[in-house]
Amino acid sequence: MRAKNGKVSTRAVIDRQDFQQLFDHLSAQGYQLVGPRLRDNAIVYDELSAVTDLPIGYVDEQEKGSYRLTKTAQPTLFGYGLGPQSWKKYLFPPVVRLWQAQRHNGGFDVIPEDHEPRLLALIGVRPCELKAIAIQDRVFMGGAYADPIYQAQREQLFIVAVNCGKAGATCFCTSMDAGPRAASGYDLALTEILEANRHIFLVDAGSEKGEAVLRTIPQRPATDLDIAAGERIIAQTAEQMGRVLDTNRIKEMLYANYEHARWDQVAARCLMCGNCTQVCPTCFCTTVEDVTDLSAATAERRRVWDTCFSLDFSYIVGGSVRASPKARYRQWMMHKLATWIDQFGSSGCVGCGRCITWCPVGIDITEEARAIRSDSEDKRFTPATGGRKHEHA
Amino acid sequence: MNTLEPLLAKHPFFQGLESEYLKLITGCASNIRMNAGEFLFREGEDADRFFVIREGSVKLELFSGGRGPVTIQTIPEGEIVGYSWLFPPYRWVFSGRAVTPVRLFVFDGLCLRGKCDDDPKLGYELMKRFSHVMMGRLQASRVQLLDLYQVR
Amino acid sequence: MTAVMQARLPAPARLRDPMLPSLYRLERLQWDTRDTFSMDLLPQNGADMPAFKPGQFNMVYVYGVGEIPISISGDPGRRDVLIHTTRAVGTVTRAMSEMKVGDTLGIRGPFGTAWPVDAVRKHDVVIIAGGIGLAPLRPAMYRILATREHFGRVVLLYGARTPGDVLYRRELKQWRSEFDLDVFVTVDRATGSWRGSVGLVTQLIGRAPFDPLNTVAMVCGPEVMMRFTTLELEKRGIDRNNIYISFERNMKCGVGLCGHCQFGSVFVCKEGPVLRYSQMQHLLSKWEI
Numbered sequence: 079m080r081a082k083n084g085k086v087s088t089r090a091v092i093d094r095q096d097f098q099q100l101f102d103h104l105s106a107q108g109y110q111l112v113g114p115r116l117r118d119n120a121i122v123y124d125e126l127s128a129v130t131d132l133p134i135g136y137v138d139e140q141e142k143g144s145y146r147l148t149k150t151a152q153p154t155l156f157g158y159g160l161g162p163q164s165w166k167k168y169l170f171p172p173v174v175r176l177w178q179a180q181r182h183n184g185g186f187d188v189i190p191e192d193h194e195p196r197l198l199a200l201i202g203v204r205p206c207e208l209k210a211i212a213i214q215d216r217v218f219m220g221g222a223y224a225d226p227i228y229q230a231q232r233e234q235l236f237i238v239a240v241n242c243g244k245a246g247a248t249c250f251c252t253s254m255d256a257g258p259r260a261a262s263g264y265d266l267a268l269t270e271i272l273e274a275n276r277h278i279f280l281v282d283a284g285s286e287k288g289e290a291v292l293r294t295i296p297q298r299p300a301t302d303l304d305i306a307a308g309e310r311i312i313a314q315t316a317e318q319m320g321r322v323l324d325t326n327r328i329k330e331m332l333y334a335n336y337e338h339a340r341w342d343q344v345a346a347r348c349l350m351c352g353n354c355t356q357v358c359p360t361c362f363c364t365t366v367e368d369v370t371d372l373s374a375a376t377a378e379r380r381r382v383w384d385t386c387f388s389l390d391f392s393y394i395v396g397g398s399v400r401a402s403p404k405a406r407y408r409q410w411m412m413h414k415l416a417t418w419i420d421q422f423g424s425s426g427c428v429g430c431g432r433c434i435t436w437c438p439v440g441i442d443i444t445e446e447a448r449a450i451r452s453d454s455e456d457k458r459f460t461p462a463t464g465g466r467k468h469e470h471a
Numbered sequence: 472m473n474t475l476e477p478l479l480a481k482h483p484f485f486q487g488l489e490s491e492y493l494k495l496i497t498g499c500a501s502n503i504r505m506n507a508g509e510f511l512f513r514e515g516e517d518a519d520r521f522f523v524i525r526e527g528s529v530k531l532e533l534f535s536g537g538r539g540p541v542t543i544q545t546i547p548e549g550e551i552v553g554y555s556w557l558f559p560p561y562r563w564v565f566s567g568r569a570v571t572p573v574r575l576f577v578f579d580g581l582c583l584r585g586k587c588d589d590d591p592k593l594g595y596e597l598m599k600r601f602s603h604v605m606m607g608r609l610q611a612s613r614v615q616l617l618d619l620y621q622v623r
Numbered sequence: 624m625t626a627v628m629q630a631r632l633p634a635p636a637r638l639r640d641p642m643l644p645s646l647y648r649l650e651r652l653q654w655d656t657r658d659t660f661s662m663d664l665l666p667q668n669g670a671d672m673p674a675f676k677p678g679q680f681n682m683v684y685v686y687g688v689g690e691i692p693i694s695i696s697g698d699p700g701r702r703d704v705l706i707h708t709t710r711a712v713g714t715v716t717r718a719m720s721e722m723k724v725g726d727t728l729g730i731r732g733p734f735g736t737a738w739p740v741d742a743v744r745k746h747d748v749v750i751i752a753g754g755i756g757l758a759p760l761r762p763a764m765y766r767i768l769a770t771r772e773h774f775g776r777v778v779l780l781y782g783a784r785t786p787g788d789v790l791y792r793r794e795l796k797q798w799r800s801e802f803d804l805d806v807f808v809t810v811d812r813a814t815g816s817w818r819g820s821v822g823l824v825t826q827l828i829g830r831a832p833f834d835p836l837n838t839v840a841m842v843c844g845p846e847v848m849m850r851f852t853t854l855e856l857e858k859r860g861i862d863r864n865n866i867y868i869s870f871e872r873n874m875k876c877g878v879g880l881c882g883h884c885q886f887g888s889v890f891v892c893k894e895g896p897v898l899r900y901s902q903m904q905h906l907l908s909k910w911e912i
Contacts, residue, residue, distance in 0.1 A: 177642070177643055177644075179687075179729075181686065184723075184725050184726055184727065185648075185667070185726070185727035186646070186686050186727050187646075188643060188644055188646065190640065218880065221878075221879050221893065222878070222893065223878035223879060223880065223893075225880055226640050226641075336909055336912075362880070362882060363881060363883065364875065364876070364880070364881045365875050365881065365883070366689075366690065366881075368684075368687060368688060368689045369687070370687035374686075374687055377686055377687040379684075379690075381642070384881070384882070384883070386882065391873065391883060392872070392873050393873050394872060395622060395712050396622070399873070399912070400911045400912075402911060404911075409885075409912075413885065416888075417888035483830075528820070530821065541812075541813070542813040542817070543821065544821050544822045544826075545809070545820040547830055548830065549829075549830050550830070607829075608826075610851070611822060611823035611826050611851075614825070614847060615811050615823055617847060618784070618811070619847055620754035620755075620784040620788060620844075620845065622658065622710060622712045
């Protein structure tokens with residue numbers, strides 16, 4: 079395995095009992111650690127100070143519109159899957175003040191906001207999440223104009239990825255080439271190995287920064303047995319994948335089906351709540367809010383996460399461009415799986431399954447895509463018989 | 472009469488019409504001029520003609536009590552005016568009035584209808600041309616119904 | 624804490640924040656029609672005014688009320704004033720219309736693509752506008768008229784709702800009389816003493832004096848009007864690649880980051896607002912894209 083800088087990556091093993099030292103070292107370097115924590119019966123991302131802050135022993139069960147956590151006796155640090163939040167909240171905050179303005183006789187002055195980035199160590203970034211960050215990198219930094227808030231924060235990250243030891247029922251990262259193994263974009267990537275007599279982390283360094291950190295904490299070179307154990311876990315996770323999305327010519331397939339009857343059917347169920355866009359790790363749309371204090375002496379502009387499911391989203395003089403629920407659902411899915419490819423060179427979906435789990439009415443993007451494909455107006459996109467063997471029961 | 476034929480052939484409405492047909496219909500046509508403001512025809516009168524505009528423009532008007540004459544559409548040079556001669560009861564439903572001094576070919580409707588009845592191929596050829604004009608004006612009227620430039 | 628300081632990575636060169644407005648002073652506000660007005664603006668404190676290309680737009684902010692995209696309607700050759708023409712129809716534009724000379728506005732821009740004026744020299748140019756759509760086309764007119772000799776025939780076809788809604792009347796008259804230019808104006812409904820044409824702007828295309836094989840068309844108006852206009856232009860034989868249209872979409876950022884202006888895979892704010900018809904044709908007649 080090669081790291082992105084071309085050097086052979088370091089493969090090492092850290093014992094569970096030494097794992098706290100990774101935290102300590104990163105903290106000493108000035109990083110604020112953030113990662114999974116238990117809150118309100120869900121895994122959320124928040125500040126961490128000790129390994130024991132992690133939801134140790136917790137496992138989750140996810141399905142369409144359903145999420146349950148259970149505490150087990152297992153001492154796993156990363157035995158659960160994804161919660162509702164993604165890392166975008168750190169790089170792309172849900173609400174951010176862009177600037178303030180102060181009124182004075184007839185005019186006003188604009189006071190820029192100082193968006194000082196924090197040194198953040200993201201602990202427990204799943205492979206699909208890494209891919210989501212790479213996708214948002216292209217959105218926010220790949221064009222003629224970069225988002226300075228995103229860019230500044232992006233440059234201050236230390237990323238500790240965790241390869242997945244278990245796939246959830248709503249997971250389909252294998253379909254999106256996004257997991258269950260971290261491919262790139264991390265400083266360190268861990269595979270948690272819990273066996274009868276040992277609890278270790280197989281570690282890959284993906285950057286010089288990562289290697290430097292690895293050198294400073296107790297570790298030993300990985301043996302072939304360690305590596306094989308890690309491979310088994312990842313292979314097993316890939317096997318467990320709960321769902322499948324057929325991405326073969328998916329862009330062309332959807333472009334050929336703008337008027338498919340399925341859009342009406344899914345729109346009849348969709349509540350237009352926008353949950354899917356909030357939990358999606360790549361959704362990037364924002365709106366702005368202009369507010370003043372009561373005396374109108376100061377004003378400010380805030381950037382807020384928006385959703386293409388709202389009527390206001392496409393409003394122009396005369397009315398909204400996408401007035402019907404059908405058009406709004408179609409816009410979201412069409413963007414995620416098709417137009418995104420034209421815009422940014424990759425799918426906007428990483429197969430994390432959050433939009434399936436957190437949809438209050440259990441709409442499943444893989445099911446919708448399959449329904450459209452199987453009854454495509456253009457028969458070239460109809461799956462061959464037998465092509466449905468991966469279909470989720 | 473023969474002098475009209477080459478002029479007719481040059482008009483966009485008759486472009487590409489076989490010369491044999493051109494000759495036939497020339498017999499129903501005459502050449503006229505009108506001054507600005509003059510009526511080509513008036514609402515309610517017998518529609519026994521249609522007009523081919525060679526120069527100038529014509530407007531179609533509808534009289535509405537209180538608002539006076541309302542211009543429905545102006546028809547520029549190179550187009551035709553009048554379809555009421557084609558269908559019973561052969562009566563004008565709008566008034567046609569010259570906006571500028573105009574030069575026109577006038578066709579005798581009765582004469583032309585007779586020739587079309589005698590030769591359905593000619594009839595079909597002319598009907599295609601008329602319906603094309605009608606379709607264009609119908610489409611435009613439909614779009615105008617949307618009142619696109621109005622703010623809602 | 625020294626460790627903290629050492630670990631901090633070198634800060635990136637501070638980028639010009641594309642969301643930060645520059646301040647402009649309202650020099651003049653003039654009503655063009657009963658609901659449409661033009662604003663003359665100048666940068667505050669003698670700051671430089673960025674050059675713009677015909678067809679581009681700015682994001683214009685009214686203190687505490689909001690910000691909207693408005694195309695620039697002035698002369699790209701003039702660096703002494705920034706002109707915006709808009710209709711007082713929404714919260715922001717109404718607030719704008721009530722501003723007094725000397726008041727401050729925030730401007731971000733110019734953004735977006737331009738009419739390909741300089742690229743189409745030697746061609747006939749037909750400019751087709753509907754309603755307020757004349758505003759983003761006026762800079763193209765200025766640009767063409769400034770170098771009139773470089774172009775073939777130039778035709779302006781303009782449709783408005785009523786004679787009272789005809790924008791830039793004085794200028795239209797002046798262009799017609801002083802330049803080698805065909806200007807045709809038509810209205811949907813005529814009232815009173817209107818002596819001009821009545822009918823849809825698309826009906827002017829069939830007989831307009833240009834050579835379809837050597838013509839570039841620039842079209843701006845309501846989307847329905849543009850759909851029918853492009854159809855007529857195709858009927859006349861203009862190549863789809865030579866037809867340009869300017870789109871309107873909801874925009875919050877103007878720089879391709881907020882997602883609001885998407886039209887299929889196109890971000891109208893950065894790949895548009897001016898786009899080739901050939902690129903957009905497949906979506907133009909679809910509903911609610």
